[in-house]
Amino acid sequence: MPYDPSAFPPFAVTVDLVVLTVRRHALCALTVRRGEPPFQGRWALPGGFVRADEDLAQAAARELAEETGLRAHDPSVPVQDNGAHLEQLATYGDPKRDPRMRVVSVAHLALAPDLPAPRAGGDASNARWAPVEELLQQGGYGRDGEPVAPLAFDHAQILSDGVERARSKIEYSSLATAFCPPEFTVGELRRVYEAVWGVALDPRNFHRKVTGTPGFLVPTGGTTTRQGGRPAQLFHAGGATLLNPPMLRPEV
Amino acid sequence: MPYDPSAFPPFAVTVDLVVLTVRRHALCALTVRRGEPPFQGRWALPGGFVRADEDLAQAAARELAEETGLRAHDPSVPVQDNGAHLEQLATYGDPKRDPRMRVVSVAHLALAPDLPAPRAGGDASNARWAPVEELLQQGGYGRDGEPVAPLAFDHAQILSDGVERARSKIEYSSLATAFCPPEFTVGELRRVYEAVWGVALDPRNFHRKVTGTPGFLVPTGGTTTRQGGRPAQLFHAGGATLLNPPMLRPEV
DNA sequence: GTGTTTATCGTCAAGCAGACGACTATGATC
DNA sequence: GATCATAGTCGTCTGCTTGACGATAAACAC
Numbered sequence: 335m336p337y338d339p340s341a342f343p344p345f346a347v348t349v350d351l352v353v354l355t356v357r358r359h360a361l362c363a364l365t366v367r368r369g370e371p372p373f374q375g376r377w378a379l380p381g382g383f384v385r386a387d388e389d390l391a392q393a394a395a396r397e398l399a400e401e402t403g404l405r406a407h408d409p410s411v412p413v414q415d416n417g418a419h420l421e422q423l424a425t426y427g428d429p430k431r432d433p434r435m436r437v438v439s440v441a442h443l444a445l446a447p448d449l450p451a452p453r454a455g456g457d458a459s460n461a462r463w464a465p466v467e468e469l470l471q472q473g474g475y476g477r478d479g480e481p482v483a484p485l486a487f488d489h490a491q492i493l494s495d496g497v498e499r500a501r502s503k504i505e506y507s508s509l510a511t512a513f514c515p516p517e518f519t520v521g522e523l524r525r526v527y528e529a530v531w532g533v534a535l536d537p538r539n540f541h542r543k544v545t546g547t548p549g550f551l552v553p554t555g556g557t558t559t560r561q562g563g564r565p566a567q568l569f570h571a572g573g574a575t576l577l578n579p580p581m582l583r584p585e586v
Numbered sequence: 587m588p589y590d591p592s593a594f595p596p597f598a599v600t601v602d603l604v605v606l607t608v609r610r611h612a613l614c615a616l617t618v619r620r621g622e623p624p625f626q627g628r629w630a631l632p633g634g635f636v637r638a639d640e641d642l643a644q645a646a647a648r649e650l651a652e653e654t655g656l657r658a659h660d661p662s663v664p665v666q667d668n669g670a671h672l673e674q675l676a677t678y679g680d681p682k683r684d685p686r687m688r689v690v691s692v693a694h695l696a697l698a699p700d701l702p703a704p705r706a707g708g709d710a711s712n713a714r715w716a717p718v719e720e721l722l723q724q725g726g727y728g729r730d731g732e733p734v735a736p737l738a739f740d741h742a743q744i745l746s747d748g749v750e751r752a753r754s755k756i757e758y759s760s761l762a763t764a765f766c767p768p769e770f771t772v773g774e775l776r777r778v779y780e781a782v783w784g785v786a787l788d789p790r791n792f793h794r795k796v797t798g799t800p801g802f803l804v805p806t807g808g809t810t811t812r813q814g815g816r817p818a819q820l821f822h823a824g825g826a827t828l829l830n831p832p833m834l835r836p837e838v
Numbered sequence: 839g840t841g842t843t844t845a846t847c848g849t850c851a852a853g854c855a856g857a858c859g860a861c862t863a864t865g866a867t868c
Numbered sequence: 869g870a871t872c873a874t875a876g877t878c879g880t881c882t883g884c885t886t887g888a889c890g891a892t893a894a895a896c897a898c
Contacts, residue, residue: 390690520877536856538858541876564864790890815845816893
């Protein structure tokens with residue numbers, strides 16, 4: 335492999351973000367409306383060019399902050415703040431994925447608690463949380479009966495990969511807590527699993543599992559009734575990041 | 587995010603390969619000796635530039651074929667041929683990872699059965715299989731007592747990530763069969779797990795687990811004594827790709 | 839034949855998951 | 869205030885899987 339700078343073609347490198355959250359019992363992704371061609375007016379994943387002096391993770395964290403105001407969560411610190419979980423997802427480099435030029439996109443996956451309104455560089459009308467179920471159905475119709483236009487570029491594929499990563503990763507890690515506020519109840523955590531997986535879980539077995547796993551949940555001492563019913567204990571995420579044995583996703 | 591072609595810096599995009607195999611009870615990786623600066627004379631992972639009309643997966647498959655003669659395995663076809671398993675691993679883009687220029691490398695992970703001698707573009711003396719344990723120890727000494735120079739660039743990190751991916755992925759998938767020849771015995775498969783994880787497994791429990799998982803192993807009818815001892819049944823990999831419940835990696 | 843090696847079958851106890859009954863503590867409604 | 873609906877929490881039971889390990893089988897070396 336001789337090194338010849340003229341031997342390689344010019345590439346643009348971008349980061350695209352799959353930002354997931356749980357709203358109203360549904361797994362939702364952040365989308366922004368494209369203001370210029372190609373795919374003008376269509377929804378797309380947020381993203382942008384990597385700058386000359388930036389690492390890929392830095393670029394992703396910068397884009398995340400620009401779009402949502404969220405700080406990226408430092409993986410070396412336990413998840414207790416409002417920072418979002420951010421990890422690299424995969425890289426997409428089909429020569430024809432962008433009709434304008436050769437663009438390689440390093441997709442990242444971010445998990446966030448339910449947020450106030452999104453902002454797309456300050457323009458909230460061009461950003462929204464959409465249920466991934468709507469975004470991924472091909473040629474279907476949204477909840478309002480309007481036909482759903484597919485996402486721009488290969489973003490449907492990227493979103494699909496990100497959702498699958500999130501679905502599998504909450505099985506064997508404590509990542510589901512990244513969807514929760516700093517303090518949460520067992521029931522709220524269970525509803526996260528139910529929304530991400532799209533299944534119903536037995537509250538009693540779930541409670542036994544998560545409270546019986548050492549280091550997963552730490553009681554804060556407080557209780558809340560914000561879900562109605564009997565007051566529930568409040569917890570925050572413990573130091574454990576790996577769940578062993580894993581939480582089993584029910585068969586479909 | 588306005589689109590301005592002059593707004594992004596030029597990137598070179600490469601693919602680097604973590605090619606793993608099991609030789610003499612040890613997990614080994616393919617390394618090539620660098621012929622020019624930087625890191626001249628040091629060992630590195632094989633790789634090269636992505637061409638103008640190539641997808642990332644195509645580039646990785648081409649590099650793999652150039653270095654080893656292996657065809658990349660088509661994921662849609664059951665693993666029964668000698669093709670190697672190839673998947674994207676992660677992307678590395680630190681601005682300083684290559685002192686010459688901005689290079690973003692899309693690392694791929696390949697798993698191959700034990701092969702004849704490697705060839706580095708026809709030059710076998712500049713390619714070798716090295717135990718990952720030796721490659722990853724910092725400032726240690728190899729089996730021959732020679733001091734081990736660390737891999738070039740950030741390739742130690744890439745290799746480490748690839749090994750960890752392989753170690754975790756054989757837990758819940760049938761990927762370990764990618765290290766085996768087309769027909770293999772339960773004992774040979776067990777020795778793959780033992781080499782990759784660096785642990786000893788109980789032959790009886792392992793046998794029960796893999797033969798009891800539907801679709802994992804399909805008996806070919808033949809037997810072999812190539813390992814000595816009582817003749818063992820020969821199998822090839824079945825259609826099942828996911829192991830549920832997973833093979834449990836013993837605690838360390 | 840004896841010993842060695844590897845393969846394969848079987849047994850048993852401990853742990854975990856799924857199904858589900860029972861009870862508790864709130865707010866809402868009559 | 870009694871009743872009801874809602875959600876949380878604690879138990880029980882059964883079946884499956886695992887880990888530890890005994891026992892037998894079929895080859896080769898001497």
